[in-house]
Amino acid sequence: MRAVHFSIGLSLLSATMAPAQQAPCGGDFSAFVGQLAQDGVARGHDPATVQRFLSDVRQDPAVLQRDRGQGIFQTPFIEFSRKLISQDRLDRGRRLAQQYDGVFSQIERNYGIARGVLLAFWAFETDFGAFQGDFNTLNALVTLAHDCRRPEIFRPQIFAALELYEQGAFDPATTTGAWAGEIGQVQMLPRDILENGVDGDGDGQVRLKTSAPDALMSGAKMLAGLGWRHGEPWLEEVELPEGMDWALSGLETTRTVAEWERLGVRARDGALDDGRLEASILLPQGKGGPSFIAYPNFRVYFEWNQSFTYVMTAAYFATRLEGAPVYEAGTPAPGLSGEQMQALQRALQARGYDVGEIDGILGAGTRAAVRDVQARLGLAADGWPTQELLNRL
Template identity: 80%
Template sequence: MRLPLLLAVLALPGAALAQDVPCGGDFRDFIEGLREEAVSMGHDPAEVDRFLSGAEIDRKVLQRDRGQGIFQTPFIDFSRKLISQYRLDKGRELANRWDEVFDRIERDYGIARGVLLAFWAFETDYGAYQGDFNTLDALVTLAHDCRRPEIFRPQIFAALELYEHGDFDPDRTTGAWAGEIGMVQMLPRDILESGLDGDGDGHVLLKSSAPDALMSGAKMLSGLGWRPGEPWLQEVVLPEDLDLSLTGLETEMTVGEWEQLGVKGREGRLDDARLPASILLPQGKGGPAFIAYPNFRVYFEWNQSFVYVMTAAYFATRLEGAPVYEAGNPDPGLSGEQMMTLQKALQDRGYDVGGIDGILGAGTRAAVRDMQAKLGLPADGWPTQALLDRL
């Protein structure tokens, strides 16, 4: 099962921008508008016509766009579902098979191989399933749809450039429903900006060349702000008396300051005492605990789902040799319907929860933590029936 890369396309508040971006209306008029804009950008009219001639609306893309229920799944369940023994074994096998490529990535970008292997596993099951949606149709469909046209319309023109370079076939190039292509799932504009010819054949082929896909993914992560040679996530043990209101991405202290409060690595020492870091409790005080270093935040530039980011970052540590996390005994979470009821109650009290969608995102977590503190509950950011009852 593929999880959409760059889930920012599902989370960015683009309504204001969308007012200035053409969308909706008669589809043929919409395609003509794309053609005129492409020609005005300097593209050859005949090439533009050939590129757009077969574009169609794909209703299945719209269905997928509105059906993201998997991100309501709690971290423990989600991570156990995605991290299998097969993916661990296959990841280690591929790390050995492409050892030279990963060595280049580590040398040039300072990114550990486990990071890219985790994305490769989750996005396409190491390239086994890269999506069968026609990419141009997917992009055109989402650009025509007026939810986020400002995200997808530029991707059409980027795909046009790839077509002119001979690296995109409007009839045959396929990928994910949201327009991502290749083994690590990159949008056309990201391919233009970060695509690398990792195997030296003169082309950037992210669907068929592992070196191209891995090198391109590394360059993209580097461009998003990855700090070379630094960690990203580590499991920790917390002292009983830690003020839980300090947890969450909203609070950063140095590693040394966390150590002074009694935070310890579950396996081995914490990293450089000068690094800024946050303590994360994905399922509250009863579940696993992690310290998130600066590189963890880069994951949100790749994907906006907290549970996906936590799982991808944790899986990367497993591929680098970390043990299975201590799951603990977290309090039961809320159902999707209960979560929406909670979000509505928080929104009515003036909190910005990022939408009533049933998903425990960053805004909802921050609001929950603040409300827990006000009500005298453990302020761990994990919404429970007890909190809902109090509200």
């Protein structure tokens, strides 16, 4: 990691300076940090405070390496979920649900979020607090803001961290977390901590790294702020009728639960929820694999993490923690390798489909494009790309 030390002249960072411009990404790292400092003062922060906050910031190549190496999200849902969901995690989740029963009961009353939802995030993000990451948070945020892949996500988080620093809740030298700048047991970015931090244990502080009640209550408040609907479900495994129109699957298509029932969709265990709720049918590995109905709250998961595979697995694990049975895996058709998926994405992009980054990951955008082109080619439009589809394209 390369350290950056700079001195901020008071004339440069005076209260009368012109409004700061958006600092461009890339270029010389020291100059970039200097531009951040100017912007921080233009936002009303004390020049000396800004200097102390940024004085030892370093560019971290390991952060960029992790950002470029997210190949795990190329893993299909069944394999991915089996890797992440173990009997040990289920058992620990249920024990923790009992240990923090009072906290979860308060969350359910205040925010209408089932305990399984928070337990699943807690498990996947940090293995229930055991592995919270050892990346210097400020270095990670500045490195990712300087990088030109997603600077608009990370740059605002630097100034949120500065606000936390001014409040005595962030130490540029010692605050650590995940490689992407998230902090604490449920991994929250600085802006989310500012807006949603909750003192869940009543000690007068918000300590997301060491206090499970603080972390869980803060995560619940954040989910509520992202649009979680009080007391409603999020995901349920279903059985689909013979002759199902596969083109109706996917997040792009919604029907009321009552309409899905009239089409022959049934809950695999128990009954579907309120017939008036809008819902979608999801086939994470096509018509041969497991099938689920996704309620409105399922979409909130994408505000937490944009990986379809992660979201499906987190939402499904939450249902398991609430007592749902193991899904019926079925016999899905073999999928594509990462390289094949990239070839498919390039072929779809050449035909005018917006599949986002060519990354070999079967995300929501690629699934929608696959479903459309499958229908055009007379294939089962289930959103699951196969070698046959790639050959046809």
